[in-house]
Amino acid sequence: MSAAIDVATQHELEQLHSRYAALLDDGPLAQWPELFTEECLYLLIPRDNHELDLPLAIMRCESRGMLRDRVRAVEQTVMHEPRYLRHHITNATAVWADGELHGVAHYSVLEVLPDALPRVLSCGRYVDRVVRCDDGRLRYAERRCIYDSVLVPNTIVYPV
Amino acid sequence: MTHNERVWPGDDATRLPYWIYSDPDIYQREMSRIFRGSIWAYAAIEAEIPEPGDFRVTRIGDRSVIVIRDEHGVIRAFVNRCAHRGVKVCRQQRGNTRFFVCPYHQWSYDAQGRLKGVPFIKGVKQLGGMPDDFRREDHGLPALAVAVRNGVVFVSFHESPPPFPEYLGETNLRYFDRVFDGRKLRLLGYSRQLIPGNWKLMFENIKDPYHASLLHVFLVTFGLFRADQKSQVRMDATGMHALLISQRGEAGKSTDTADISNLREDFTLEDPRLLDPVREYSDDATVVMQTIWPNLIVQQQSNTLALRQLQPRGPESFELHWTFFGYEDDDETMTRRRLRQANLMSSAGLVSADDSEVIKLAQDGTREHPEDAGVLLMGGRDTEDVPHMVTEAAIRAFYVRYREVMEL
Numbered sequence: 301m302s303a304a305i306d307v308a309t310q311h312e313l314e315q316l317h318s319r320y321a322a323l324l325d326d327g328p329l330a331q332w333p334e335l336f337t338e339e340c341l342y343l344l345i346p347r348d349n350h351e352l353d354l355p356l357a358i359m360r361c362e363s364r365g366m367l368r369d370r371v372r373a374v375e376q377t378v379m380h381e382p383r384y385l386r387h388h389i390t391n392a393t394a395v396w397a398d399g400e401l402h403g404v405a406h407y408s409v410l411e412v413l414p415d416a417l418p419r420v421l422s423c424g425r426y427v428d429r430v431v432r433c434d435d436g437r438l439r440y441a442e443r444r445c446i447y448d449s450v451l452v453p454n455t456i457v458y459p460v
Numbered sequence: 461m462t463h464n465e466r467v468w469p470g471d472d473a474t475r476l477p478y479w480i481y482s483d484p485d486i487y488q489r490e491m492s493r494i495f496r497g498s499i500w501a502y503a504a505i506e507a508e509i510p511e512p513g514d515f516r517v518t519r520i521g522d523r524s525v526i527v528i529r530d531e532h533g534v535i536r537a538f539v540n541r542c543a544h545r546g547v548k549v550c551r552q553q554r555g556n557t558r559f560f561v562c563p564y565h566q567w568s569y570d571a572q573g574r575l576k577g578v579p580f581i582k583g584v585k586q587l588g589g590m591p592d593d594f595r596r597e598d599h600g601l602p603a604l605a606v607a608v609r610n611g612v613v614f615v616s617f618h619e620s621p622p623p624f625p626e627y628l629g630e631t632n633l634r635y636f637d638r639v640f641d642g643r644k645l646r647l648l649g650y651s652r653q654l655i656p657g658n659w660k661l662m663f664e665n666i667k668d669p670y671h672a673s674l675l676h677v678f679l680v681t682f683g684l685f686r687a688d689q690k691s692q693v694r695m696d697a698t699g700m701h702a703l704l705i706s707q708r709g710e711a712g713k714s715t716d717t718a719d720i721s722n723l724r725e726d727f728t729l730e731d732p733r734l735l736d737p738v739r740e741y742s743d744d745a746t747v748v749m750q751t752i753w754p755n756l757i758v759q760q761q762s763n764t765l766a767l768r769q770l771q772p773r774g775p776e777s778f779e780l781h782w783t784f785f786g787y788e789d790d791d792e793t794m795t796r797r798r799l800r801q802a803n804l805m806s807s808a809g810l811v812s813a814d815d816s817e818v819i820k821l822a823q824d825g826t827r828e829h830p831e832d833a834g835v836l837l838m839g840g841r842d843t844e845d846v847p848h849m850v851t852e853a854a855i856r857a858f859y860v861r862y863r864e865v866m867e868l
Contacts, residue, residue: 356649
Protein backbone atom coordinates (compact mmCIF):
# COMPACT_ATOMS: atom_id res chain seq x y z
CA MET A 301 0.00 0.00 0.00
CA SER A 302 1.26 3.45 -0.78
CA ALA A 303 0.15 6.83 0.45
CA ALA A 304 0.50 10.36 -0.88
CA ILE A 305 3.03 12.67 0.76
CA ASP A 306 2.18 16.04 2.25
CA VAL A 307 3.48 19.39 1.05
CA ALA A 308 6.06 19.61 3.82
CA THR A 309 7.54 16.24 2.92
CA GLN A 310 7.54 17.13 -0.78
CA HIS A 311 9.45 20.27 0.08
CA GLU A 312 11.89 18.36 2.24
CA LEU A 313 12.48 15.81 -0.54
CA GLU A 314 13.17 18.57 -3.06
CA GLN A 315 15.56 20.17 -0.58
CA LEU A 316 17.42 16.86 -0.40
CA HIS A 317 17.70 16.71 -4.20
CA SER A 318 18.91 20.30 -4.29
CA ARG A 319 21.53 19.64 -1.65
CA TYR A 320 22.64 16.58 -3.67
CA ALA A 321 23.06 18.72 -6.79
CA ALA A 322 24.89 21.47 -4.93
CA LEU A 323 27.41 19.10 -3.37
CA LEU A 324 28.18 17.43 -6.69
CA ASP A 325 28.36 20.66 -8.67
CA ASP A 326 29.97 23.04 -6.19
CA GLY A 327 31.25 20.75 -3.45
CA PRO A 328 32.55 19.87 -1.06
CA LEU A 329 32.31 16.48 -2.74
CA ALA A 330 33.43 14.75 0.45
CA GLN A 331 30.09 15.65 2.04
CA TRP A 332 28.03 14.09 -0.74
CA PRO A 333 28.11 10.54 0.77
CA GLU A 334 26.52 11.93 3.94
CA LEU A 335 23.24 12.24 2.04
CA PHE A 336 23.08 8.44 1.93
CA THR A 337 22.46 5.85 4.62
CA GLU A 338 25.29 3.64 5.84
CA GLU A 339 23.97 0.59 3.98
CA CYS A 340 22.97 2.48 0.86
CA LEU A 341 23.01 1.40 -2.76
CA TYR A 342 24.03 3.84 -5.50
CA LEU A 343 23.93 2.69 -9.13
CA LEU A 344 24.55 4.47 -12.42
CA ILE A 345 22.85 2.29 -15.01
CA PRO A 346 22.54 2.61 -18.79
CA ARG A 347 18.88 2.45 -19.72
CA ASP A 348 19.54 -0.56 -21.98
CA ASN A 349 20.79 -2.65 -19.08
CA HIS A 350 17.85 -1.60 -16.92
CA GLU A 351 15.32 -2.56 -19.59
CA LEU A 352 17.07 -5.84 -20.42
CA ASP A 353 17.28 -6.67 -16.72
CA LEU A 354 21.09 -6.84 -16.92
CA PRO A 355 22.82 -6.09 -13.62
CA LEU A 356 25.82 -4.08 -14.83
CA ALA A 357 26.06 -0.51 -13.50
CA ILE A 358 28.94 1.75 -14.56
CA MET A 359 29.15 3.00 -10.98
CA ARG A 360 28.16 0.64 -8.20
CA CYS A 361 28.52 1.65 -4.58
CA GLU A 362 27.06 -0.75 -2.05
CA SER A 363 27.66 1.28 1.10
CA ARG A 364 28.43 4.81 2.23
CA GLY A 365 32.04 3.64 2.60
CA MET A 366 32.14 2.74 -1.09
CA LEU A 367 30.75 6.18 -1.94
CA ARG A 368 33.57 7.73 0.07
CA ASP A 369 36.09 5.49 -1.68
CA ARG A 370 34.72 6.63 -5.04
CA VAL A 371 34.99 10.28 -4.02
CA ARG A 372 38.56 9.92 -2.78
CA ALA A 373 39.60 7.95 -5.87
CA VAL A 374 38.15 10.63 -8.13
CA GLU A 375 39.87 13.39 -6.20
CA GLN A 376 43.24 11.68 -5.73
CA THR A 377 43.83 9.13 -8.47
CA VAL A 378 41.79 9.77 -11.63
CA MET A 379 43.53 11.86 -14.29
CA HIS A 380 41.02 14.10 -16.01
CA GLU A 381 40.56 17.46 -17.62
CA PRO A 382 39.05 20.07 -15.33
CA ARG A 383 35.31 20.46 -15.83
CA TYR A 384 32.23 22.16 -14.45
CA LEU A 385 29.03 20.23 -13.95
CA ARG A 386 25.51 21.49 -13.38
CA HIS A 387 22.71 19.18 -12.27
CA HIS A 388 19.09 20.00 -13.07
CA ILE A 389 16.66 17.87 -11.12
CA THR A 390 12.95 18.23 -11.85
CA ASN A 391 9.57 16.47 -11.71
CA ALA A 392 10.29 15.01 -8.29
CA THR A 393 7.49 12.81 -7.06
CA ALA A 394 7.22 10.25 -4.27
CA VAL A 395 4.81 8.12 -2.29
CA TRP A 396 5.09 6.55 1.15
CA ALA A 397 5.31 2.75 1.07
CA ASP A 398 6.50 0.46 3.86
CA GLY A 399 7.70 3.43 5.87
CA GLU A 400 9.92 4.69 3.03
CA LEU A 401 9.59 7.30 0.34
CA HIS A 402 9.62 5.74 -3.11
CA GLY A 403 10.55 8.55 -5.41
CA VAL A 404 11.32 9.36 -9.01
CA ALA A 405 12.90 12.51 -10.39
CA HIS A 406 14.17 13.53 -13.81
CA TYR A 407 17.70 14.82 -14.16
CA SER A 408 20.09 16.25 -16.66
CA VAL A 409 23.73 17.13 -16.10
CA LEU A 410 25.39 19.82 -18.17
CA GLU A 411 29.14 19.61 -18.56
CA VAL A 412 31.53 22.39 -19.47
CA LEU A 413 35.07 21.47 -20.52
CA PRO A 414 37.78 24.12 -20.78
CA ASP A 415 37.75 24.53 -24.56
CA ALA A 416 34.25 23.48 -25.52
CA LEU A 417 30.64 24.57 -25.58
CA PRO A 418 28.39 23.19 -22.83
CA ARG A 419 26.86 19.80 -23.53
CA VAL A 420 24.56 17.27 -21.88
CA LEU A 421 26.76 14.76 -20.09
CA SER A 422 23.92 12.60 -18.90
CA CYS A 423 20.13 12.65 -18.72
CA GLY A 424 17.67 10.22 -17.29
CA ARG A 425 15.80 9.58 -14.09
CA TYR A 426 16.55 8.86 -10.48
CA VAL A 427 14.60 6.01 -8.91
CA ASP A 428 14.98 6.41 -5.16
CA ARG A 429 14.21 4.91 -1.81
CA VAL A 430 14.48 7.63 0.79
CA VAL A 431 14.23 7.04 4.54
CA ARG A 432 13.95 9.23 7.60
CA CYS A 433 16.96 8.63 9.80
CA ASP A 434 17.31 8.78 13.60
CA ASP A 435 18.58 12.37 13.41
CA GLY A 436 15.31 13.33 11.70
CA ARG A 437 16.86 13.85 8.25
CA LEU A 438 15.86 12.27 4.97
CA ARG A 439 18.61 10.22 3.32
CA TYR A 440 18.88 8.09 0.23
CA ALA A 441 18.79 4.39 1.06
CA GLU A 442 18.95 3.68 -2.64
CA ARG A 443 19.46 5.77 -5.74
CA ARG A 444 19.38 4.24 -9.20
CA CYS A 445 20.43 6.74 -11.84
CA ILE A 446 19.02 5.25 -15.03
CA TYR A 447 20.43 7.21 -17.95
CA ASP A 448 18.78 7.53 -21.36
CA SER A 449 22.00 8.94 -22.84
CA VAL A 450 23.49 5.48 -23.26
CA LEU A 451 26.28 6.67 -25.52
CA VAL A 452 28.35 8.58 -22.98
CA PRO A 453 30.30 11.59 -24.29
CA ASN A 454 33.74 10.30 -23.33
CA THR A 455 34.13 10.17 -19.57
CA ILE A 456 31.94 10.43 -16.47
CA VAL A 457 34.35 11.47 -13.75
CA TYR A 458 32.02 12.57 -10.97
CA PRO A 459 28.89 10.82 -9.74
CA VAL A 460 25.72 11.77 -11.60
CA MET B 461 47.18 16.35 -48.73
CA THR B 462 46.28 12.76 -49.68
CA HIS B 463 47.85 9.56 -48.43
CA ASN B 464 49.92 9.31 -51.59
CA GLU B 465 51.79 12.39 -50.53
CA ARG B 466 52.15 11.21 -46.95
CA VAL B 467 55.60 9.86 -46.21
CA TRP B 468 56.17 7.79 -43.11
CA PRO B 469 59.36 8.85 -41.32
CA GLY B 470 61.90 6.02 -41.35
CA ASP B 471 61.54 2.40 -42.38
CA ASP B 472 60.33 0.95 -39.07
CA ALA B 473 57.72 1.89 -36.47
CA THR B 474 59.84 3.82 -34.00
CA ARG B 475 58.35 7.06 -35.31
CA LEU B 476 54.59 7.53 -35.62
CA PRO B 477 53.52 10.40 -37.87
CA TYR B 478 50.65 12.37 -36.33
CA TRP B 479 48.68 12.57 -39.59
CA ILE B 480 47.58 8.96 -39.10
CA TYR B 481 45.17 10.15 -36.40
CA SER B 482 43.25 12.80 -38.32
CA ASP B 483 43.71 12.48 -42.10
CA PRO B 484 40.32 11.64 -43.72
CA ASP B 485 41.99 9.85 -46.67
CA ILE B 486 43.96 7.64 -44.33
CA TYR B 487 40.73 6.88 -42.50
CA GLN B 488 38.94 5.82 -45.70
CA ARG B 489 41.90 3.65 -46.60
CA GLU B 490 41.73 2.00 -43.17
CA MET B 491 38.03 1.26 -43.59
CA SER B 492 38.58 -0.56 -46.87
CA ARG B 493 42.00 -2.14 -46.34
CA ILE B 494 41.72 -3.03 -42.66
CA PHE B 495 38.07 -3.29 -41.67
CA ARG B 496 36.93 -4.77 -44.98
CA GLY B 497 40.19 -6.63 -45.56
CA SER B 498 41.03 -10.26 -44.91
CA ILE B 499 40.24 -10.06 -41.18
CA TRP B 500 37.85 -11.33 -38.53
CA ALA B 501 36.02 -8.57 -36.68
CA TYR B 502 34.29 -9.12 -33.36
CA ALA B 503 30.51 -8.75 -33.64
CA ALA B 504 28.67 -10.28 -30.66
CA ILE B 505 28.55 -13.10 -28.16
CA GLU B 506 26.18 -15.99 -28.64
CA ALA B 507 24.61 -15.37 -25.23
CA GLU B 508 23.09 -12.17 -26.67
CA ILE B 509 21.19 -14.08 -29.35
CA PRO B 510 20.36 -17.47 -27.81
CA GLU B 511 17.02 -18.13 -29.58
CA PRO B 512 16.12 -18.44 -33.28
CA GLY B 513 15.21 -14.99 -34.57
CA ASP B 514 17.26 -13.16 -31.91
CA PHE B 515 19.31 -10.41 -33.50
CA ARG B 516 21.65 -7.63 -32.58
CA VAL B 517 22.90 -4.69 -34.62
CA THR B 518 26.54 -3.74 -34.42
CA ARG B 519 29.09 -1.78 -36.43
CA ILE B 520 32.06 -3.23 -38.24
CA GLY B 521 34.38 -0.41 -39.14
CA ASP B 522 31.90 2.33 -39.88
CA ARG B 523 29.17 0.07 -41.30
CA SER B 524 26.02 -1.15 -39.59
CA VAL B 525 25.70 -4.94 -39.54
CA ILE B 526 22.88 -7.23 -38.35
CA VAL B 527 23.87 -10.43 -36.55
CA ILE B 528 21.01 -12.93 -36.24
CA ARG B 529 20.38 -16.52 -35.29
CA ASP B 530 18.21 -17.94 -38.07
CA GLU B 531 15.36 -20.43 -37.72
CA HIS B 532 17.83 -23.32 -37.91
CA GLY B 533 20.01 -21.91 -35.13
CA VAL B 534 22.76 -20.79 -37.52
CA ILE B 535 24.32 -17.40 -36.83
CA ARG B 536 24.33 -15.12 -39.85
CA ALA B 537 25.43 -11.58 -40.49
CA PHE B 538 24.47 -9.11 -43.18
CA VAL B 539 24.66 -5.47 -44.04
CA ASN B 540 21.93 -3.32 -42.47
CA ARG B 541 20.91 -1.57 -45.67
CA CYS B 542 17.95 -2.16 -47.93
CA ALA B 543 18.91 -3.24 -51.46
CA HIS B 544 16.33 -0.85 -52.87
CA ARG B 545 17.22 2.68 -51.76
CA GLY B 546 19.86 2.21 -49.10
CA VAL B 547 17.61 2.71 -46.09
CA LYS B 548 18.56 1.00 -42.84
CA VAL B 549 16.20 -1.92 -42.62
CA CYS B 550 16.62 -2.40 -38.89
CA ARG B 551 16.16 0.49 -36.46
CA GLN B 552 16.36 -1.51 -33.22
CA GLN B 553 19.61 -2.34 -31.45
CA ARG B 554 18.36 -5.84 -30.70
CA GLY B 555 15.24 -7.97 -30.71
CA ASN B 556 13.64 -11.07 -32.16
CA THR B 557 12.10 -11.26 -35.59
CA ARG B 558 11.37 -13.49 -38.58
CA PHE B 559 11.54 -10.64 -41.09
CA PHE B 560 13.19 -7.29 -41.47
CA VAL B 561 10.87 -4.88 -43.22
CA CYS B 562 12.26 -1.70 -44.72
CA PRO B 563 10.11 1.20 -43.51
CA TYR B 564 10.32 3.07 -46.82
CA HIS B 565 8.69 0.72 -49.36
CA GLN B 566 8.27 -2.34 -47.16
CA TRP B 567 10.71 -4.61 -48.91
CA SER B 568 11.08 -7.52 -46.52
CA TYR B 569 13.99 -9.86 -45.82
CA ASP B 570 14.08 -13.13 -43.92
CA ALA B 571 16.53 -14.18 -41.21
CA GLN B 572 18.94 -15.35 -43.88
CA GLY B 573 18.94 -11.92 -45.51
CA ARG B 574 16.96 -13.09 -48.54
CA LEU B 575 14.57 -10.64 -50.16
CA LYS B 576 11.12 -12.19 -49.72
CA GLY B 577 8.60 -9.45 -50.33
CA VAL B 578 8.41 -6.50 -52.73
CA PRO B 579 5.06 -4.68 -52.58
CA PHE B 580 3.44 -4.09 -55.99
CA ILE B 581 6.03 -6.30 -57.67
CA LYS B 582 3.42 -7.10 -60.37
CA GLY B 583 2.05 -3.57 -60.38
CA VAL B 584 -1.45 -2.39 -59.51
CA LYS B 585 -4.31 -2.98 -61.94
CA GLN B 586 -1.71 -4.02 -64.52
CA LEU B 587 0.08 -0.71 -64.19
CA GLY B 588 3.66 -0.30 -62.96
CA GLY B 589 5.45 -3.13 -61.23
CA MET B 590 8.98 -4.40 -61.57
CA PRO B 591 10.42 -5.35 -64.98
CA ASP B 592 10.12 -9.03 -65.92
CA ASP B 593 13.84 -9.58 -65.43
CA PHE B 594 13.74 -8.43 -61.80
CA ARG B 595 14.81 -11.34 -59.63
CA ARG B 596 14.39 -11.12 -55.85
CA GLU B 597 17.37 -13.43 -55.32
CA ASP B 598 19.64 -10.74 -56.80
CA HIS B 599 18.64 -8.23 -54.14
CA GLY B 600 19.25 -9.80 -50.76
CA LEU B 601 21.10 -8.12 -47.92
CA PRO B 602 24.83 -8.64 -48.61
CA ALA B 603 26.07 -11.38 -46.29
CA LEU B 604 29.25 -11.36 -44.22
CA ALA B 605 31.31 -14.44 -43.40
CA VAL B 606 30.76 -15.70 -39.83
CA ALA B 607 33.10 -17.56 -37.47
CA VAL B 608 32.01 -18.62 -33.99
CA ARG B 609 34.62 -19.58 -31.39
CA ASN B 610 33.45 -20.78 -27.96
CA GLY B 611 30.50 -18.44 -27.83
CA VAL B 612 32.11 -15.41 -29.50
CA VAL B 613 30.94 -14.30 -32.95
CA PHE B 614 33.32 -12.82 -35.52
CA VAL B 615 32.37 -11.62 -38.98
CA SER B 616 34.17 -10.55 -42.12
CA PHE B 617 33.32 -8.51 -45.19
CA HIS B 618 36.08 -10.39 -46.98
CA GLU B 619 35.18 -13.32 -49.24
CA SER B 620 37.91 -15.66 -48.03
CA PRO B 621 39.34 -14.74 -44.64
CA PRO B 622 41.73 -17.32 -43.14
CA PRO B 623 40.36 -19.90 -40.68
CA PHE B 624 39.87 -18.18 -37.33
CA PRO B 625 42.47 -20.24 -35.38
CA GLU B 626 45.05 -19.50 -38.05
CA TYR B 627 44.09 -15.81 -37.97
CA LEU B 628 44.76 -15.58 -34.24
CA GLY B 629 47.93 -17.68 -34.23
CA GLU B 630 48.84 -20.30 -31.66
CA THR B 631 49.67 -18.14 -28.64
CA ASN B 632 46.82 -15.68 -29.04
CA LEU B 633 44.36 -18.51 -29.64
CA ARG B 634 45.52 -20.22 -26.44
CA TYR B 635 44.88 -17.09 -24.39
CA PHE B 636 41.57 -16.46 -26.17
CA ASP B 637 40.51 -20.00 -25.25
CA ARG B 638 41.67 -19.39 -21.68
CA VAL B 639 38.78 -16.94 -21.13
CA PHE B 640 36.44 -18.47 -23.71
CA ASP B 641 36.97 -22.06 -22.67
CA GLY B 642 33.65 -23.41 -23.90
CA ARG B 643 31.66 -22.63 -20.78
CA LYS B 644 28.47 -20.76 -21.54
CA LEU B 645 28.81 -17.03 -21.01
CA ARG B 646 26.45 -14.93 -18.94
CA LEU B 647 25.85 -11.44 -20.28
CA LEU B 648 26.13 -8.90 -17.43
CA GLY B 649 25.55 -5.71 -19.36
CA TYR B 650 26.74 -3.01 -21.71
CA SER B 651 28.48 0.30 -21.42
CA ARG B 652 29.01 2.62 -24.37
CA GLN B 653 31.18 5.69 -24.72
CA LEU B 654 32.06 7.99 -27.59
CA ILE B 655 35.73 8.84 -27.26
CA PRO B 656 36.92 11.92 -29.15
CA GLY B 657 40.07 10.35 -30.57
CA ASN B 658 41.27 8.18 -33.40
CA TRP B 659 40.45 4.48 -32.97
CA LYS B 660 44.11 3.43 -33.14
CA LEU B 661 44.85 5.38 -29.97
CA MET B 662 42.74 2.86 -28.07
CA PHE B 663 44.72 -0.06 -29.44
CA GLU B 664 47.99 1.71 -28.67
CA ASN B 665 46.80 2.27 -25.14
CA ILE B 666 46.07 -1.40 -24.51
CA LYS B 667 49.32 -2.48 -26.20
CA ASP B 668 51.27 -0.10 -23.96
CA PRO B 669 52.15 -1.50 -20.52
CA TYR B 670 54.59 1.38 -19.96
CA HIS B 671 51.75 3.85 -19.35
CA ALA B 672 49.72 1.52 -17.14
CA SER B 673 52.12 1.70 -14.23
CA LEU B 674 52.36 5.50 -14.45
CA LEU B 675 49.03 6.94 -15.56
CA HIS B 676 46.83 4.58 -13.57
CA VAL B 677 47.44 5.70 -10.01
CA PHE B 678 44.52 3.63 -8.77
CA LEU B 679 45.93 0.42 -10.25
CA VAL B 680 49.39 1.14 -8.94
CA THR B 681 48.18 2.13 -5.49
CA PHE B 682 46.42 -1.19 -5.08
CA GLY B 683 49.13 -3.27 -6.72
CA LEU B 684 46.85 -4.37 -9.56
CA PHE B 685 49.32 -3.55 -12.33
CA ARG B 686 52.83 -2.33 -11.83
CA ALA B 687 56.15 -2.12 -13.60
CA ASP B 688 57.87 -4.41 -11.10
CA GLN B 689 55.40 -7.27 -11.44
CA LYS B 690 56.10 -10.50 -13.23
CA SER B 691 54.78 -9.91 -16.71
CA GLN B 692 55.17 -10.48 -20.41
CA VAL B 693 54.24 -8.92 -23.73
CA ARG B 694 53.55 -11.38 -26.53
CA MET B 695 52.56 -10.95 -30.16
CA ASP B 696 51.41 -13.21 -32.97
CA ALA B 697 53.72 -13.78 -35.96
CA THR B 698 52.27 -10.80 -37.86
CA GLY B 699 52.32 -8.38 -34.93
CA MET B 700 48.68 -7.44 -35.38
CA HIS B 701 47.43 -9.14 -32.21
CA ALA B 702 49.07 -8.82 -28.81
CA LEU B 703 48.86 -9.95 -25.20
CA LEU B 704 49.83 -8.08 -22.06
CA ILE B 705 50.05 -10.58 -19.25
CA SER B 706 50.74 -9.67 -15.66
CA GLN B 707 50.55 -11.00 -12.11
CA ARG B 708 49.24 -9.00 -9.25
CA GLY B 709 51.84 -7.84 -6.72
CA GLU B 710 51.74 -6.09 -3.39
CA ALA B 711 50.10 -2.75 -2.71
CA GLY B 712 52.17 0.17 -1.48
CA LYS B 713 55.69 1.31 -2.15
CA SER B 714 58.65 -0.58 -3.58
CA THR B 715 62.01 0.46 -5.01
CA ASP B 716 60.60 0.27 -8.52
CA THR B 717 57.77 2.66 -7.80
CA ALA B 718 60.19 5.45 -6.90
CA ASP B 719 59.68 6.96 -10.37
CA ILE B 720 55.94 7.13 -9.84
CA SER B 721 55.48 10.56 -8.38
CA ASN B 722 51.81 10.32 -7.55
CA LEU B 723 51.56 6.96 -5.82
CA ARG B 724 49.02 7.25 -2.99
CA GLU B 725 50.58 5.17 -0.24
CA ASP B 726 48.09 6.34 2.34
CA PHE B 727 45.01 5.39 0.31
CA THR B 728 43.20 2.41 1.76
CA LEU B 729 39.65 1.44 0.93
CA GLU B 730 36.95 2.03 3.50
CA ASP B 731 34.91 -0.75 1.90
CA PRO B 732 37.40 -3.34 0.60
CA ARG B 733 34.68 -5.33 -1.16
CA LEU B 734 35.44 -3.14 -4.16
CA LEU B 735 38.68 -5.08 -4.69
CA ASP B 736 38.26 -8.65 -3.60
CA PRO B 737 39.93 -10.58 -6.40
CA VAL B 738 40.06 -14.36 -6.45
CA ARG B 739 42.06 -16.62 -8.71
CA GLU B 740 39.82 -18.22 -11.29
CA TYR B 741 42.11 -19.57 -14.01
CA SER B 742 44.72 -22.28 -13.78
CA ASP B 743 47.65 -19.89 -14.34
CA ASP B 744 48.86 -17.02 -12.16
CA ALA B 745 48.03 -14.18 -14.54
CA THR B 746 45.76 -11.62 -12.91
CA VAL B 747 45.65 -9.25 -15.86
CA VAL B 748 45.49 -10.35 -19.48
CA MET B 749 44.71 -7.70 -22.06
CA GLN B 750 44.41 -9.12 -25.54
CA THR B 751 44.15 -6.91 -28.59
CA ILE B 752 42.69 -8.64 -31.65
CA TRP B 753 43.03 -6.82 -34.95
CA PRO B 754 41.12 -4.78 -35.96
CA ASN B 755 38.34 -4.10 -33.46
CA LEU B 756 38.53 -6.09 -30.23
CA ILE B 757 40.08 -5.94 -26.79
CA VAL B 758 39.50 -8.93 -24.53
CA GLN B 759 39.93 -7.80 -20.96
CA GLN B 760 40.59 -9.87 -17.88
CA GLN B 761 41.44 -7.46 -15.06
CA SER B 762 41.25 -9.60 -11.93
CA ASN B 763 37.67 -10.91 -12.10
CA THR B 764 36.18 -8.34 -14.41
CA LEU B 765 35.77 -9.72 -17.90
CA ALA B 766 34.80 -7.61 -20.86
CA LEU B 767 34.89 -7.43 -24.61
CA ARG B 768 35.64 -3.92 -25.78
CA GLN B 769 34.66 -3.37 -29.38
CA LEU B 770 36.07 -0.44 -31.35
CA GLN B 771 33.64 1.24 -33.73
CA PRO B 772 35.35 4.05 -35.65
CA ARG B 773 33.16 7.12 -36.26
CA GLY B 774 35.37 9.13 -38.58
CA PRO B 775 39.07 9.83 -38.10
CA GLU B 776 38.69 11.72 -34.84
CA SER B 777 36.16 9.72 -32.89
CA PHE B 778 35.20 6.15 -32.05
CA GLU B 779 32.65 4.35 -29.98
CA LEU B 780 34.03 1.98 -27.39
CA HIS B 781 31.33 -0.61 -26.87
CA TRP B 782 31.81 -2.67 -23.69
CA THR B 783 30.15 -6.03 -23.15
CA PHE B 784 30.68 -7.30 -19.60
CA PHE B 785 30.21 -10.99 -18.99
CA GLY B 786 30.78 -13.88 -16.62
CA TYR B 787 30.03 -17.57 -16.89
CA GLU B 788 26.71 -19.31 -16.52
CA ASP B 789 28.15 -21.41 -13.71
CA ASP B 790 29.23 -18.36 -11.65
CA ASP B 791 27.65 -18.31 -8.22
CA GLU B 792 26.02 -15.18 -6.84
CA THR B 793 29.19 -14.20 -4.96
CA MET B 794 31.28 -14.34 -8.13
CA THR B 795 28.74 -12.33 -10.12
CA ARG B 796 28.72 -9.69 -7.38
CA ARG B 797 32.51 -9.60 -7.40
CA ARG B 798 32.59 -9.05 -11.16
CA LEU B 799 29.98 -6.29 -10.90
CA ARG B 800 31.89 -4.51 -8.12
CA GLN B 801 35.20 -4.71 -9.93
CA ALA B 802 33.48 -3.21 -13.00
CA ASN B 803 33.80 0.08 -11.06
CA LEU B 804 37.34 0.22 -12.45
CA MET B 805 36.22 -0.03 -16.06
CA SER B 806 34.38 1.79 -18.87
CA SER B 807 33.30 5.42 -19.12
CA ALA B 808 33.16 6.01 -15.35
CA GLY B 809 35.91 3.54 -14.49
CA LEU B 810 38.38 4.43 -11.76
CA VAL B 811 41.10 3.15 -14.09
CA SER B 812 39.82 3.41 -17.64
CA ALA B 813 38.58 6.98 -17.20
CA ASP B 814 42.29 7.89 -17.22
CA ASP B 815 42.54 6.32 -20.69
CA SER B 816 39.55 7.98 -22.32
CA GLU B 817 40.74 11.32 -20.94
CA VAL B 818 44.32 10.84 -22.14
CA ILE B 819 43.15 9.67 -25.59
CA LYS B 820 41.25 12.93 -26.00
CA LEU B 821 44.38 14.86 -25.03
CA ALA B 822 46.43 12.82 -27.51
CA GLN B 823 43.95 13.66 -30.26
CA ASP B 824 43.97 17.33 -29.29
CA GLY B 825 47.76 17.41 -29.31
CA THR B 826 48.41 15.49 -32.53
CA ARG B 827 45.65 17.20 -34.54
CA GLU B 828 47.51 20.48 -34.31
CA HIS B 829 50.78 18.99 -35.60
CA PRO B 830 50.04 16.48 -38.37
CA GLU B 831 53.50 17.02 -39.86
CA ASP B 832 55.27 15.93 -36.67
CA ALA B 833 55.85 12.43 -35.33
CA GLY B 834 55.88 10.64 -31.98
CA VAL B 835 58.70 8.51 -30.59
CA LEU B 836 58.32 4.80 -29.85
CA LEU B 837 61.68 3.73 -28.46
CA MET B 838 60.87 2.32 -25.03
CA GLY B 839 62.39 -1.17 -24.85
CA GLY B 840 64.39 -0.66 -28.04
CA ARG B 841 63.47 -0.73 -31.71
CA ASP B 842 62.36 -4.28 -32.26
CA THR B 843 58.99 -6.02 -32.10
CA GLU B 844 59.89 -9.21 -30.24
CA ASP B 845 58.12 -10.72 -27.23
CA VAL B 846 59.56 -9.59 -23.89
CA PRO B 847 59.26 -10.79 -20.27
CA HIS B 848 58.61 -7.33 -18.78
CA MET B 849 56.40 -4.31 -19.29
CA VAL B 850 58.85 -1.49 -19.79
CA THR B 851 58.37 -1.65 -23.52
CA GLU B 852 56.45 -0.31 -26.48
CA ALA B 853 57.20 -3.38 -28.61
CA ALA B 854 53.55 -4.33 -29.10
CA ILE B 855 52.70 -0.87 -30.46
CA ARG B 856 55.67 -1.10 -32.84
CA ALA B 857 54.54 -4.55 -33.95
CA PHE B 858 51.04 -3.21 -34.64
CA TYR B 859 52.39 -0.39 -36.78
CA VAL B 860 54.78 -2.62 -38.71
CA ARG B 861 51.71 -4.61 -39.74
CA TYR B 862 49.69 -1.44 -40.26
CA ARG B 863 52.28 -0.07 -42.66
CA GLU B 864 52.22 -3.29 -44.70
CA VAL B 865 48.43 -3.41 -44.95
CA MET B 866 48.10 0.30 -45.63
CA GLU B 867 51.12 0.43 -47.94
CA LEU B 868 52.47 3.43 -46.10
